[in-house]
Amino acid sequence: xxxxxxxxxxxxxxxxxxxxxxxISSSELARKMGVSQQTASRIILELIKEKYIDRTIENRxxxxxxxxxxxxxxxxxxxxxxxxxxxxxxxxMEGTVQNGxxxxxxxxxxxxxxxxxxxxxxxEPFPGTLNIxxxxxxxxxxxxxxxxxxxxxxGFKDRERTFGGVKCFNAHIDGIKCYLIFPERSVYTDIxxxxxxxxxxxxxxxxxxxxxxxxxxxxx
Amino acid sequence: xxxxxxxxxxxxxxxxxxxxxxxISSSELARKMGVSQQTASRIILELIKEKYIDRTIENRxxxxxxxxxxxxxxxxxxxxxxxxxxxxxxxxMEGTVQNGxxxxxxxxxxxxxxxxxxxxxxxEPFPGTLNIxxxxxxxxxxxxxxxxxxxxxxGFKDRERTFGGVKCFNAHIDGIKCYLIFPERSVYTDIxxxxxxxxxxxxxxxxxxxxxxxxxxxxx
DNA sequence: ATTACTAGCACTCGAGTAG
DNA sequence: TCTACTCGAGTGCTAGTAA
Numbered sequence: 217x218x219x220x221x222x223x224x225x226x227x228x229x230x231x232x233x234x235x236x237x238x239x240i241s242s243s244e245l246a247r248k249m250g251v252s253q254q255t256a257s258r259i260i261l262e263l264i265k266e267k268y269i270d271r272t273i274e275n276r277x278x279x280x281x282x283x284x285x286x287x288x289x290x291x292x293x294x295x296x297x298x299x300x301x302x303x304x305x306x307x308x309m310e311g312t313v314q315n316g317x318x319x320x321x322x323x324x325x326x327x328x329x330x331x332x333x334x335x336x337x338x339x340e341p342f343p344g345t346l347n348i349x350x351x352x353x354x355x356x357x358x359x360x361x362x363x364x365x366x367x368x369x370x371g372f373k374d375r376e377r378t379f380g381g382v383k384c385f386n387a388h389i390d391g392i393k394c395y396l397i398f399p400e401r402s403v404y405t406d407i408x409x410x411x412x413x414x415x416x417x418x419x420x421x422x423x424x425x426x427x428x429x430x431x432x433x434x435x436x
Numbered sequence: 437x438x439x440x441x442x443x444x445x446x447x448x449x450x451x452x453x454x455x456x457x458x459x460i461s462s463s464e465l466a467r468k469m470g471v472s473q474q475t476a477s478r479i480i481l482e483l484i485k486e487k488y489i490d491r492t493i494e495n496r497x498x499x500x501x502x503x504x505x506x507x508x509x510x511x512x513x514x515x516x517x518x519x520x521x522x523x524x525x526x527x528x529m530e531g532t533v534q535n536g537x538x539x540x541x542x543x544x545x546x547x548x549x550x551x552x553x554x555x556x557x558x559x560e561p562f563p564g565t566l567n568i569x570x571x572x573x574x575x576x577x578x579x580x581x582x583x584x585x586x587x588x589x590x591g592f593k594d595r596e597r598t599f600g601g602v603k604c605f606n607a608h609i610d611g612i613k614c615y616l617i618f619p620e621r622s623v624y625t626d627i628x629x630x631x632x633x634x635x636x637x638x639x640x641x642x643x644x645x646x647x648x649x650x651x652x653x654x655x656x
Numbered sequence: 657a658t659t660a661c662t663a664g665c666a667c668t669c670g671a672g673t674a675g
Numbered sequence: 676t677c678t679a680c681t682c683g684a685g686t687g688c689t690a691g692t693a694a
Contacts, residue, residue, distance in 0.1 A: 219439030220668095230520045242678065252670045257679050276677055294517045300450045301510060301576060356521065440687090462659065472689050477660050496658050 222293070223249060224259045225268055225286045236282035284404055291363035299365075299436045306433050307357050311348040311408070313417075313426045320345025320409055328372035328379055333411070336367050337384060337395060345397070345409040346416040348430060355406065361385060361432050362402055371400070384411075386433040390420055396432060442513070443469060444479045445488055445506045456502040504624060511583035519585075519656045526653050527577050531568040531628070533637075533646045540565025540629055548592035548599055553631070556587050557604060557615055565617070565629040566636040568650060575626065581605060581652050582622055591620070604631075606653040610640055616652060 227248050232238035246256035260278070263269045268286040272279050298305060321344040323329060333341050350358050366383030373379070381400035387410065388394060394412035410416065410430065422428065447468050452458035466476035480498070483489045488506040492499045518525060541564040543549060553561050570578050586603030593599070601620035607630065608614060614632035630636065630650065642648065 219443065223439070226516065226520055234522065241676095254670055254672095254679070255668085258669090261679080273678080278678085290517060290521060294514070294521065294523075296446065297510060297514045297517070300446055301514065301580075302454065303514075303576070303580075356523070360521075360523075461657090474660070474689060474691095475687080478687085481660080493659080498659085 217289075218262070220249075220251075220259060221263060221266070221268065222289065224256075224263060225282075225289060228263075228269065228280055229282055229286065229290060232280065232282050236287075238280045238282070239277055240280060241278065287359060288363055288402065291360045294360065295364045298434070302436050304435050306431055307361055309350050309354040309357055309361075309408075309430050309432070310427060311350040311354070311406075311430065313422050313424055313428060314347040314349050314407060315424050316345060316347045318344075320347070320411075323379070324411060326372075326374070326379060328374065329369060329382070332369045333384075336369065339413040341395075341411040341413060342415045344415070345411055346394075346422070348408050348410060348428065350406045350408060352406070358406065358408070361396070362398055364434065366396075366398070368400065369397075386435070388431050388433065389416070389428060392416070392419055396430070437509075438482070440469075440471075440479060441483060441486070441488065442509065444476075444483060445502075445509060448483075448489065448500055449502055449506065449510060452500065452502050456507075458500045458502070459497055460500060461498065507579060508583055508622065511580045514580065515584045518654070522656050524655050526651055527581055529570050529574040529577050529581075529628075529650050529652070530647060531570040531574070531626075531650065533642050533644055533648060534567040534569050534627060535644050536565060536567045538564075540567065540631075543599070544631060546592075546594070546599060548594065549589060549602070552589045553604075556589065559633040561615075561631040561633060562635045564635070565631055566614075566642070568628050568630060568648065570626045570628060572626070578626065578628070581616070582618055584654065586616075586618070588620070589617075606655070608651050608653065609636065609648060612636065612639055616650070 224245065227245060228238050228240070229236070231240055242257040242260060243253040245260070246253045249256060260269070260271065260280070264271050266285070268283055268289070270281040270283060324341055324345060325343045330341070333339070364385070366385045369382045369384060371379050371381040382397050383400050384395040384397050387396050389410070392412060392414060394410050394416065397409050397411055408430070416422065420428070444465070447465060448458050448460070449456070451460055462477040462480060463473040465480070466473040469476060480489070480491065480500070484491050488503055488509070490501040490503060544561055544565060545563045550561070553559070584605070586605045589602045589604060591599050591601040602617050603620050604615040604617050607616050609630070612632060612634060614630050614636065617629050617631055628650070636642065640648070
């Protein structure tokens, strides 16, 4: 990753705001970045090639759409700085309890995962996940959490198929210790999966549709 | 500022930890950064020249001391990301009420400042400052706050001398709205000055030596 | 082992300019 | 006006090597 592209992404995201859409000419970007118009133009082309942005030219002006990959990069940088500067943060998110479909249970119970949970999380998880649909206003916090390095649970193979790696984050809900688990390769969903050594639905008296707060605890 | 130097500073600060001292050879830094040993060596020389680090060579190994200028850079980047990503933060710091010496009163009362306070902070400050010595464990938070862009109060001249610009941050102490004020040019002191439209010592029943919490409110 | 100089090469930048 | 191509110049890289 070229460092100049990072600076350009910052400029563009700053302009784009929460809609992630910016209208800017190459010479204007050039001026903001302190480079020539030609270089700015080349940077935009590179950003498109690397899928950090999408661009259309409408009525002689460029419409730049910031892509997930670019936001990922910015949040990753933010997390890296948190980590380097040893800034401890706790993030709160709010969401709605979802019907779990029993899929979680299938995955959690796999020996390949379970053994690692016991070893790395120092607990034996209840065989099932609590699924929470995070409210849209917490989208950015979720993105930041997802971009952080968690406790890595490696992928594995069994007779039938391959299971991908996941990463876990320390969290708590209403004082009950739990872990958020995400696929290691980032997937953009607003539904998070929570595991704990307790049956969370029971311990917290939850039913589908309940609104709850989840706190993610980072320590570097 | 070269972007490569920024990456190098991150690597070095990461290694250095809170003591801001790292022992690392140029080839090790080269490996971490994915460049040649020669380039890493040159980077270190540039960092020294630009006063981001200090270096001594003891018993064949380099001792690298991270300088304030480098920390400034990292915190500034962090703040820039906060701003770009519209992350609102509130920072809490703890400190001890200090004897103010009446200096604050002299400055605050200057028309050049007072007019701007009224206009930009939309309040008429009590003519005096509450000085708080921040506890060392909040040093990094203080650094981060100081590195942020606040509400700018421009410097001015009167008949006798020049008064430098200051920047203000929204804050509150025990629910009372106030502002932190810092000289615009960063100075490394652990004493902060607080102004408010109220006489804070009275409103909060404070005396020298009292320990209080200050919350700085950022909004981007 | 280190650090860091010199030489040469590669890559990135901006000027000129086309579409 | 815009964007973006080509090309020459200069920066910054690595390899070789000295200390």
